[in-house]
Amino acid sequence: MKPWSEFEEAIKPHLRHVRTYCNYLTASKWESEDLLQETLLRTFKHYRDNGILNHPRSLMYKIARNIQIDAHRRRRAATVPIDEALQLPHYDANYANVRGMLEWMAEHLSPRETEMLLLAEVFDYSYQDIADALQCTVPAVKMVLHRSKSTLRKRGRQPETGVSRSRMGKRRNAAPLPFTVDRWTTALMTGEL
Known part of the structure; x- marks a missing residue:
């Protein structure tokens, strides 16, 4: 049997448990998949170097x-304490990107559409939670989210045509007031509403 086949047979019964453990250790699905892949690579390297896997799940x-501890140490060395970051959000390297994205959304969506979209897509609110927070119905939330996503997809594909804002229609062009964009920028930067 080839080394890869032996390795695969040794880890296969434990893969589901290790995937669950990686989900537990990380903050997102993507980080979890990356962690699982890196774990499998290092486990294979260990198997290749030693020729045997004693207690594969524990290993x-x-x-x-x-791997997660090392990643945390690297991030901690590169991050600013949260108190300091809250004091100076304009100096964060991502601030301009987040603010620019929100301003672009504000040009194409109403304040209500922007708020619903951010609550659903960024902060993972359920339709019912959004309806409760914004005092509307769940079908209304679904309709607004569908329309908002459709509008942004269309705007993202089209080059600027030079159409004046007055020709775009009043509902779409009603951008949130600056404090709204500021509030959402801060919420996105801190991860808290």
Whole structure:
């Protein structure tokens, strides 16, 4: 049997458990998949170097945990304490990108559409939670989200045509007041509403 086949047979019964453990250790699905892949690579390297996997699940748990600890240390060394970051959000490297994206959304969506879209897509609110917060119905939330996403897809594909804002229609062109864009920028930068 080839080394890869032996390795695959050794880890296969434990893969579901290790995937669950990676989900537990990380903040998102993508980070979890990256962690799982890196864990499998390092486990295979260990197998290739030693020729045997004693207690594969324990080994993969240990490797995943160590990878996550190393990643946390790297991030901690590169981040600013949250109190300091809250004081100076304009100096964050991502601030301009976040603010620019929100201003672009504000040009194409109403304040209500922008708020619903951010609550649903960024802060993972359920339709019912959005309806409760904005005092509307769940079907209204679904309709607004569908329309907002459709509008942004169309605007994202079309080059600027030089159409004046007055010809775009009043509902779409009613951009949030500056404090609204500021409020959402701060919420996106801090991850809290």
